Every structure is written in C-alpha cells, then in structure tokens.
Amino acid sequence: MSQSIVRRLIAKDLYLYRWMIVGAAVTGIAALFVTGIHEITGLILFLTTIVALGVFIAMYGFLVERKEKSLLFVLSLPVSPMQYTTAKILAALIAFLVPWTLLLVTVIAVNFAFDPPPDGNIPFTIAMMFLFLANFCILIALLLTTGSEAWAIAGILVTNFSVPVFMNTVRGLPGIGEHVDGPVAVWSTAILTALGIQAAVIVLSLGLAFYVQSRKKDFV
Amino acid sequence: MTIPAIELSGVSKQYRYFKLDDLSLRLEQGQIMGLVGPNGAGKSTTIRILMALVRQDAGDVRVLGHAMPKDQVLAKQDVGFVSDDMRLFGGATLAWHMNFLKSIYPCWDAAYAKALLRRFHLRPEQQVKSLSHGEHVKASLLLVLARRPRLLVLDEPTSGLDPVARHEALAEFMEVLKDDRRSILFSSHNTVDVEQISDQITFIDRGRVVDSNDKEVFIDRWRRLSLDVPQDVELRAAPGVTSISRNGRTAVVTTNAYSSDLHAYYEQSGASIRDVHRMTLEEVFVANVVHNRKERGE
Numbered sequence: 199m200s201q202s203i204v205r206r207l208i209a210k211d212l213y214l215y216r217w218m219i220v221g222a223a224v225t226g227i228a229a230l231f232v233t234g235i236h237e238i239t240g241l242i243l244f245l246t247t248i249v250a251l252g253v254f255i256a257m258y259g260f261l262v263e264r265k266e267k268s269l270l271f272v273l274s275l276p277v278s279p280m281q282y283t284t285a286k287i288l289a290a291l292i293a294f295l296v297p298w299t300l301l302l303v304t305v306i307a308v309n310f311a312f313d314p315p316p317d318g319n320i321p322f323t324i325a326m327m328f329l330f331l332a333n334f335c336i337l338i339a340l341l342l343t344t345g346s347e348a349w350a351i352a353g354i355l356v357t358n359f360s361v362p363v364f365m366n367t368v369r370g371l372p373g374i375g376e377h378v379d380g381p382v383a384v385w386s387t388a389i390l391t392a393l394g395i396q397a398a399v400i401v402l403s404l405g406l407a408f409y410v411q412s413r414k415k416d417f418v
Numbered sequence: 419m420t421i422p423a424i425e426l427s428g429v430s431k432q433y434r435y436f437k438l439d440d441l442s443l444r445l446e447q448g449q450i451m452g453l454v455g456p457n458g459a460g461k462s463t464t465i466r467i468l469m470a471l472v473r474q475d476a477g478d479v480r481v482l483g484h485a486m487p488k489d490q491v492l493a494k495q496d497v498g499f500v501s502d503d504m505r506l507f508g509g510a511t512l513a514w515h516m517n518f519l520k521s522i523y524p525c526w527d528a529a530y531a532k533a534l535l536r537r538f539h540l541r542p543e544q545q546v547k548s549l550s551h552g553e554h555v556k557a558s559l560l561l562v563l564a565r566r567p568r569l570l571v572l573d574e575p576t577s578g579l580d581p582v583a584r585h586e587a588l589a590e591f592m593e594v595l596k597d598d599r600r601s602i603l604f605s606s607h608n609t610v611d612v613e614q615i616s617d618q619i620t621f622i623d624r625g626r627v628v629d630s631n632d633k634e635v636f637i638d639r640w641r642r643l644s645l646d647v648p649q650d651v652e653l654r655a656a657p658g659v660t661s662i663s664r665n666g667r668t669a670v671v672t673t674n675a676y677s678s679d680l681h682a683y684y685e686q687s688g689a690s691i692r693d694v695h696r697m698t699l700e701e702v703f704v705a706n707v708v709h710n711r712k713e714r715g716e
Contacts, residue, residue, distance in 0.1 A: 206521055214509060267505040273471055274499035276491045415473040
C-alpha cells in the first residue's frame with residue numbers, strides 16, 4: 199500500500215503538471231531553433247522557459263495546493279506526511295527533469311550541427327543547466343516546508359538573481375572562461391567544483407526539506 | 419466489547435490565541451455524534467487532530483482502534499473526511515477524482531458512486547473549478563461515501579448548502595447508518611442539522627467539552643419554566659437550575675435536570691407554574707454554553 203500510494207500521488211501530480219511539462223519542452227526546443235535566427239532572443243526565451251517551468255511547478259504544486267485547500271483532500275487519504283513529502287518531491291523532480299533532460303540533450307545535439315562543433319561551451323552549458331536544477335530544488339524545499347507566499351517570492355527573486363551572477367562570475371573564472379569559446383570540452387577543476395557545489399546544494403536542500411517535514415507537527 | 423470509532427482522552431493543543439484543553443470524547447461504532455460549538459470553539463482543531471492533520475501536544479487519540487497520528491495510514495483507510503474548506507483539484511474533472519480514489523481504495527463502490535451522481539445531479543465530465551459551492555460539497559461527499567468508510571468525519575459539511583442540497587446530504591448520512599458498524603462524527607454550528615441526525619451530542623466551547631450525552635437525554639433534561647411569582651417572594655435556584663430571569667411577577671427558569679420535583683420546589687416557595695417548554699437543541703446549546711461560561715467565571 200505505502201509504495202502504491204506514493205506512486206499514485208506522483209501520477210496525480212504529473213497529470214496536473216502535464217501541460218507545464220509539454221509547454222516547457224515545446225517552448226524550450228522552439229527557443230533553441232530561434233537561436234539560429236536571432237541568438238539573443240532565442241537564448242532569453244530558452245532561459246525564461248526553464249526558469250518559468252521551475253517557478254510554475256513549485257507555485258502550482260506546492261503553494262496553490264495549500265492555498266486552495268486541496269492539501270486537506272490529499273492528506274485525508276491513507277498517506278503519512280513523509281509519504282506525502284516523498285511523492286511531492288519526486289513528482290516535482292520528474293516534472294522538471296523530463297523537459298530539463300530533453301532540452302539539455304537538444305542543446306548538446308544542436309552543438310553538433312556546427313562545423314566544427316564548439317564543444318568548449320558544453321561544460322559551462324551543463325553547469326548552467328545544473329544551476330537551474332539546484333534553484334528548482336531550493337524553491338520546492340522552501341515552499342514545501344514553509345508554504346508561505348512571502349518565502350516563495352523571496353525564493354524566486356534570489357534564485358533568479360543567481361542566474362546572471364552565475365553567468366557573469368563563473369563564466370569568467372580561470373579554468374572555465376578560457377575554454378568556453380574553444381573547440382574542445384575541458385572538464386577543469388573549476389567546472390567540476392561548480393558542479394560539485396550544485397550537487398551539494400541539491401542534496402542539502404532536499405535533505406533539509408525531508409528533515410523539516412519529519413519534525414513538523416501541523417500540516418494544515 | 420467493540421472498539422469505539424473515536425476515542426480521545428486528555429487531548430490538549432496550544433496555539434498562540436487558542437487552547438484545546440483536556441478534551442475527552444468517545445463515539446461508539448454505529449452512532450452519529452454531533453459536535454456542536456460556536457465559531458472558534460475548537461471543533462475543527464479536534465477534527466484535524468483526529469485526522470492527524472495536526473498533532474496533539476498531549477493526550478491519546480484513537481480512531482477505529484488505531485493510535486493517531488502514529489498509525490494514521492491504517493486508520494485513514496477506513497475514514498472518509500469532508501470539510502467545508504476542503505477543495506478538490508480545480509483543473510481535474512469529477513470523473514478523474516473518482517478514478518483516482520478508485521485506484522487507492524479497493525472497496526470503492528462504482529455502482530453506489532453512479533447512483534450518487536444521479537441523486538446529487540452531478541456530471542462526471544465537469545471540471546471541478548466550474549462546480550458551484552453546493553455541487554462541490556456534494557462531489558466531496560460522493561467521493562467519500564462511495565468508499566464506504568467505517569467512519570465519516572464531517573467538518574461543517576452542510577455549510578453553504580441550500581435547503582434541498584442539505585436535505586439530500588443528511589438523507590445520505592442516514593443511509594450510511596443502515597450499516598450498524600459505520601459511524602459519523604458531524605461538526606456543525608447548525609443545530610437543526612445536528613438535531614435531525616445525531617444520536618449523541620457534544621457541546622464544545624472555548625476549547626473545552628461543555629457537555630456530552632445522548633440527544634434524548636438533552637431534550638428530556640432541559641426545560642424552560644414560566645412562573646408567576648408574587649412580588650414579595652424571592653426566587654431561589656433549585657438544584658439543576660442554570661438560570662433565572664425575572665421581570666415583575668413573571669420569572670423564567672431554565673434547568674438541565676428537569677423533574678416533577680422542580681414543580682413542587684417552586685410551588686412550595688409560593689410561585690405557580692404557568693408553562694413548561696421543551697427546549698430546542700439550539701436553546702439547549704446556548705443555555706449550556708452561557709451557564710458553563712458563567713460557572714467558569716468567563
């Protein structure tokens with residue numbers, strides 16, 4: 199029963215997220231094609247799509263569910279708070295990772311369309327994509343544990359602000375900047391450190407979300 | 419001896435501006451208990467503790483024999499919960515909700531669900547966000563009733579329903595109790611609904627149980643007597659009298675322990691009984707709450 203209820207709750211969330219998943223995948227791929235026509239427009243559209251996907255999933259799946267009181271309906275089902283937490287996080291991750299993976303693969307595939315392929319930007323592109331994933335994890339952890347609109351706005355502002363900061367600072371770091379426009383992908387210590395920090399942020403934010411939920415006494 | 423449907427003993431929950439204080443309740447299987455209280459009395463907090471949505475600070479809670487919140491998954495398999503502020507998923511249809519619950523509860527009764535759709539005039543293909551408030555409540559009731567739970571926990575379920583919809587909902591609750599293993603805890607501040615369907619009534623006020631008993635006991639015990647009292651006679655409260663109001667020669671005595679002895683008591687003191695009124699549940703509730711607040715010096 200316990201595994202099956204988690205599976206059903208995940209399926210329920212994915213059904214409710216379905217248009218966001220499809221919309222983000224279609225818009226993201228369209229944005230990549232637009233880069234071929236007008237690079238800046240395509241790039242902005244691509245970045246906006248991924249950011250918007252994360253924000254929509256977090257807001258709709260976590261905040262709206264609480265605000266519109268459908269959380270009460272879900273928690274009245276034979277589910278424990280930890281099963282609910284597991285289902286919520288897994289469903290949100292799947293909903294985000296499906297278009298995220300599709301877009302990452304498409305970005306790398308588009309790279310090969312160039313002759314010779316500018317492989318030097320692959321590590322930084324992957325690090326950028328991991329930044330979006332880390333930001334998404336921070337946002338869902340924040341909304342799951344606080345359920346607060348004020349925290350949601352603060353979280354969205356901070357995570358969005360991190361994007362230009364990351365693009366401007368990390369891209370200029372020694373070991374990254376000099377290889378970005380090169381023909382060969384270089385996995386320098388700097389890029390691996392950036393990826394390691396992002397992985398740690400993902401693990402830490404989700405781990406904290408589980409910890410806080412396990413200590414909570416009141417769920418509505 | 420059968421396991422009670424609900425058993426709360428010494429339950430407390432402290433909030434910043436409200437405290438549920440040493441609450442004890444017991445609902446036997448096959449019974450309907452009306453939980454009656456004014457706004458902010460603690461009805462919803464009690465129900466949320468029962469449903470493990472909120473964890474009590476102290477005390478024991480058992481639902482169908484399962485300790486809460488520890489064994490909530492087991493307990494909630496047999497509990498149907500509807501609250502007036504609970505919402506279904508607006509972006510999905512009623513049919514989707516029915517299929518979702520069918521996949522969770524093996525005991526889902528599809529034929530009964532179909533019958534309820536007809537009885538409540540609901541369309542399964544309709545999106546939840548396009549339902550009126552009354553239709554939404556009826557949809558929520560359908561979703562719990564079709565699971566045939568052993569315990570229904572209903573927090574103000576008829577609030578905001580028109581009289582016809584209320585009648586339909588109450589009739590369905592009575593239908594549920596044809597199976598004598600099934601029980602209902604029904605919270606409301608609408609005493610007419612509670613009086614209509616409850617076997618047992620618990621009055622709750624400011625986080626405390628004020629009184630709890632069989633409905634018939636309340637109706638039998640509580641009376642309002644109109645007395646004709648000579649000006650020079652001072653009227654004293656007999657045992658069980660909760661209030662006396664006097665205006666010239668007319669006095670109104672309210673009692674929670676009515677018996678013929680009360681007639682003798684006041685007649686001996688020089689008053690004559692003009693009339694004896696049976697009180698409605700609403701009158702009993704108000705008198706009970708006011709009396710208890712006075713006794714506690716609030």
